[in-house]
Amino acid sequence: MNPDLERLQPYPFERLARLKADASPPVDRAHIDLSIGEPKHAAPHFVAEALISHLHGLSQYPVTRGQPELRRAVADWLSRRFQLPADSLDPQTMVLPVNGTREALFAFAQAVVDRNAARPRVLMPNPFYQIYEGAALLAGAEPVLLNTTPESGYLPDFDRVPEAVWADCQLLYLCSPGNPTGTVLNIATLQRLIELAERHDFILAADECYSEIYPDEAAPPPGLLQAAAAMGRTDYRRCVVFHSLSKRSNLPGLRSGFVAGDAEVLQAFFRYRTYHGCAMPPATQAASLQAWQDEAHVRDNRELYRQKFAAVTDILQPVLDVAPPQAGFYLWPRTPIADTDFARGLFAEEQVTVLPGSFLSRDTDSGNPGADHVRMALVAPLEDCIEAAHRIRSFIERINP
Helix, strand or coil: CCHHHHHCCCCHHHHHHHHHCCCCCCCCCCCEECCCCCCCCCCCHHHHHHHHHCHHHHHCCCCCCCCHHHHHHHHHHHHHHCCCCCCCCCCCCCEEEECCHHHHHHHHHHHHCCCCCCCCEEEEEECCCCHHHHHHHHCCCEEEEEEECHHHCCCECHHHCCHHHHHHEEEEEEECCCCCCCCCCCHHHHHHHHHHHHHHCCEEEEECCCCCCCCCCCCCCCCHHHHHHHCCCCCCCCEEEEEEHHHHCCCHHHCCEEEEECHHHHHHHHHHHHHHCCCCCHHHHHHHHHHHCCCHHHHHHHHHHHHHHHHHHHHHCCCCECCCCCCCCEECCECCCCHHHHHHHHHHHHCEECEEHHHHCCCECCECCCCCEEEEECCCCHHHHHHHHHHHHHHHHHHCC
16 A cells, blocks of 8 residues: 555544534534535536536547637636736646546646655645645655744745745645635735745645635635736746636536646646546536636625625624635634534534634644634525524523623
């Protein structure tokens, strides 16, 4: 067996199941799960119709690069959304469809990390999406955790990274908007990271799968390619972005996303993927093309989240240190007691599940940055989110009068 498999830690939901195992929640109320970031809004009907109407494609092997029409639709969407110069993104060499960002974020490290280097390092935020850590470990690299704390505005403090660590860095995972913090990296920070990547010869992998859920229609979160283009770097050298239809279009079961950016890096990733055997099915590609070409359902989706954040924070703010995120669909409040005690007690007394922040983080010399926080995913219907908020408030008022 690959010995690095033993270095993988239990997934947060495994730990959550153990935490709740001996609890006996009240049976007179329905369970409300706010722990998993699985969108529950209705999937666009026209996307489902496109999927069904293209099932005849099952008689053909799909190609790894994907259909030209899909790559063009993705390049056009990126150019519109992030104000990229016309034709700066070549659909043939700078876009690859993938079966969801989870698969791609993991596979990317396997393709780009040089395990023969003296000390290959992969930097990532802490708390984080656990795929980053697992990808680094199985690529033979050392994960380097950058804490995101209240003191740093829940953003990685890149100023505290020693020069020696930057020198060994081969890959930096960014998550903006952040999971679980909901914070957004601004253009200036992204441009500074591009300059660091050039100086120290590493690649930027920007997980932007929450970029289409934001409160202000006039102020969408910026992206890594947008920052590069603003610097005149329209070759997008060292910059690769990951996007998905799961959150944007409420299509987690479609398993559809894309990777885009530096053509040289994507050529190497394409070579890896031809062996990986991960071509997107033709019907999925046809459905994805329809989704990337429509914005009306995405705007409707944002409005649903705005309603939920307004209602839930209005209920919780009198008793909990919580604020709406800059983007994404998570709340990341501080808890009045230890996060694990809070999560277990809330489930046991109110039949509501949230995820302890310490399960999304790793211990460091300065502590666990996720401790005394919980992640609440406002993915359930509005009435369920409101009911959950009332139960959470009742629980807090009992434990912290």
